[in-house]
Amino acid sequence: MGDLFAQALNGLSYGVLLFLLSVGLTLIFGMLDVVNLAHGSYYMLGAYAGLSLIAATGNFWLALGLAPLAVGVVGAVVERTCLRPLYRRGPLDQVLLTFGLIYVFEDLVKWIWGGRIRSIPTPELFASSVNVWGAVIPSYRLFVIGFGLAMAVALWLVIERTRLGAIIRAGVYDSEMTAGMGINIHRVFTLVFAFGAALAGLSGVIAGPIQSAYPPMGASILIPALIVVVVGGLGSLKGSLAGSLLIGQAETFGKAWLPGASMLIIYVVMAVVLLVRPQGLFGRALK
């Protein structure tokens, strides 16, 4: 029984990490209808920005706060210069452009920070492992779980209960109408995009102590993020959480019980979900 609980806890921490990674993507994808393949690049920029901030200040928490802001700014710039002209054009152009951005960001990161594998050191506060009802888990992962769930609640509050959230929702639903009401719709879109990028950057810092940072990481994190978004349903915050928690558990128990299948699990889960619910768990039904 202790085994099951320990693995379930592992699954929860992994699931929450996936949530933090994918929530920005579902916002951009679902709300702006933009195919942003470079989402993983913002994750990567967050990790590297965090690395530099920690090297400069020695403080993980400061990095956690500032790195996402830096990434958000980058996201805003990209949206303004590259993506705005493409809103009218189909998704294919967005695919090619954001794919190009993946290459650009990867090489820039390699140029600035070098190609060696780096890693964010575990913050002193959470450097040890703890025993939770018989399950041993690094205290940092408990922090991740808490932080991630708090983040989910905070996001929900912002989007559902604040004026800003209402504006965003309105702008996405009917941009012309919203613009007609005197709201600068372009600024809203830039804000949402920057926010999505910042969230990705945040997850890059959070995941930092557990994983490594290396220039191709943006490309490799893309597939899991896309899968979570699709499983949860595009544009749905609830879906993003549900999808990531589901995949977190499936992957973890799959690795524990089905050796050899670990490469396949995430794809099988997605295939099964899509075949049963073609719009994802909480996505809007497509025509």
Added chain:
Amino acid sequence: MNGHVLARAAALIVLTAAVALFPLAAGTYPVKLLQEILIWGIFAMSLDLLMGFAGMVSFGHSAFFGIGAYTAALLLPKFPGLLAALVAPAVAAGLGALVIGFFSIRVSGVYFIMLTLAFSQMFYAVAFQNAFLGAEDGLVGIPRPAVLGLSIGSTGAFHAYLLGIAIVCALFLWRVVRSPFGHVLRGIHENEARMQAVGYPVNRYKLAAFVIAGMLAGVAGSLYTQFVGSISPSAFLWTTSGEALLMVIIGGTGTLFGGILGAGAFILLQSLVSSYTERWMLILGLTFVLLVLFAPGGIVGALRGRVGLRA
């Protein structure tokens, strides 16, 4: 109108002749680059049938490339003939497309993209971990087939063989696109609901397109195995699908022959730039970005001087 068509036909003939005679003028390495462009061109054109005409963006097209490649790799050492080199890979890839297509066509849009991706990644995982398929290093030592009793081991002979197949594939696709079937596909791309209402079995048409595209991708994969003499699981990887996608977009979606141009541009960029500078990724990426922002119809669109789609 007639003069326009004649001019286009003449240009194509000149281009084809240039490609055919290239081995006489250039060294082995450039010729091999050209051959690789032809192979990937077939792959990209088959994807354009799906993307540009049927409107189905597949991120799992590498599944069929891989199936064709591995089928040839497994059969050619024992049966070095055209059956193993072309027929079997096309059939195997077609069957794969039938199965995958049957499931994938139930969803659309982004979900279709991701589901096709999932299937190709499953193939990757299996090929990567299966000892019979050579595991992560793949299969090596694959001989080229004997064509009508003649060997195509030399670069020149293989060039003729490859060009011949490429021309046949291109012409076939061109005919398909111009046929009633092709028109229905375009109708489905433009307004699926309407076509459904008029009474067309939309899903059956989509599945047929998927299978045709898959078979051609399988031929491309098999040609690749014959070209290199080996194959590795990277044939199934999502990045292989992604590169084909890029080639289609760069060349111009919905232009069919743009696929070959896109393949050429991509492979030349990837191979030549990296021989000269370490910053090739930056250059490649910036090229894509600038291409999208300033040449929206891809290469073919730019050549036509307008934001063009449709062959």
Added chain:
Amino acid sequence: MAQLTRRKFLGGASAIAAGAAAGPWVLRAHAQGAPIKIGLVLPYSGVYAVLGESITQAMELVFARENWTVAGRKIEMIKEDDEMQPPVGIRKTEKLIESDKVDILTGPVHSGILMGMRDKVHNSKTILIVSNAGADAISRERCSKWIFRTSFSNWQPNQPMGGWVAKNVSKDVFIMAPNYQAGKDQLGAFKETFVPAGGKLVGEDYPKLGETDYAPYLTKVRQSGAKAVYAFFSGTDAVNFVKQYDQFGLKQSIKLTGAGFLTEPDVLPAQGRSALGVITGHFYTPLLENPTNVAFVRDFRAKFGGKMPDGFACQGYDTAETIVRALKAVGGNTQDKEKLVAAIEATAFESPRGPFRFDPKTHNVIQPFIYIREVKEVAGGLNNVPFDKVADVRDPGTGCTLPA
């Protein structure tokens, strides 16, 4: 005055005559002055670029020491980025062989590329000196008289560790490696000496290559009752695994051991203190005290801004040393390939790793030692400190029939 002039004239005339007689020889030497082309197929982009760089830098160090000249001919290095992708690597290999017409080919890092290159190299009779890829097959059933390897076979760092771990650490071991052939081969070599030494495999797991979350596996390790873990991971997998192993608090009770790649300098800085106390087996560590290595480390750091050489650099050094010595032995004659192959086969010298020589049976390097090392904080940083060693490790070469 006149006498001197006449003597001078005679002296000058005989000099001219001698020059005319020697002329043709001088001219031929000049024709052979065409540069010797060394091709490198290595990753210069992506995560493994650091390996490509290390290998290349060490080669440059050796060639620079020789003033980029051997037997009167200039050495020209042609580097090609294989991007760690088999299609690109094979394309570049063909370019180097057919377009650039290299005299000697070196590389690659990726075993898949090596396997794809093998037939091309063998059929075109191009000499290939493998400077990294460890696929056992190249020294076994797929060996070739044209292919040499200065780096290692996957088998070599692992086989001695089995018996050593059973004797010195624990007999209850949980083993792990990524789920691909190389990973299975490495653990297979470990098992060869572990089991006969009385070792018990408490667990055996193969996470997927590129795994980012090892939590389920680490929980299994804790629950298995193992007293030690033997793992093969490299690159980002090694960083993730070692960091998470430490975060789960396993290091105190379950000793972590592994193949050298687990803590090589390409991953050690990222692992940080999590790597302290990890024991690995490898053919090199920059802390070796033999005079060749001391000089190598000093010269490498001087040339490359204080950077410490690693096992990969040692491989590059040995590759370049082999090339230089073999070429000197044949007087710079790259036309007679059989002679050059024989000269390479006979190469023996003092390498930073110890006395270097090829096994004529497999053309694979005979590891003079596999050093057992522990990660400690010494010499101003984290390092693999050697404290034990196993001598003379040669790959069994099963299925290799040289000359082929």
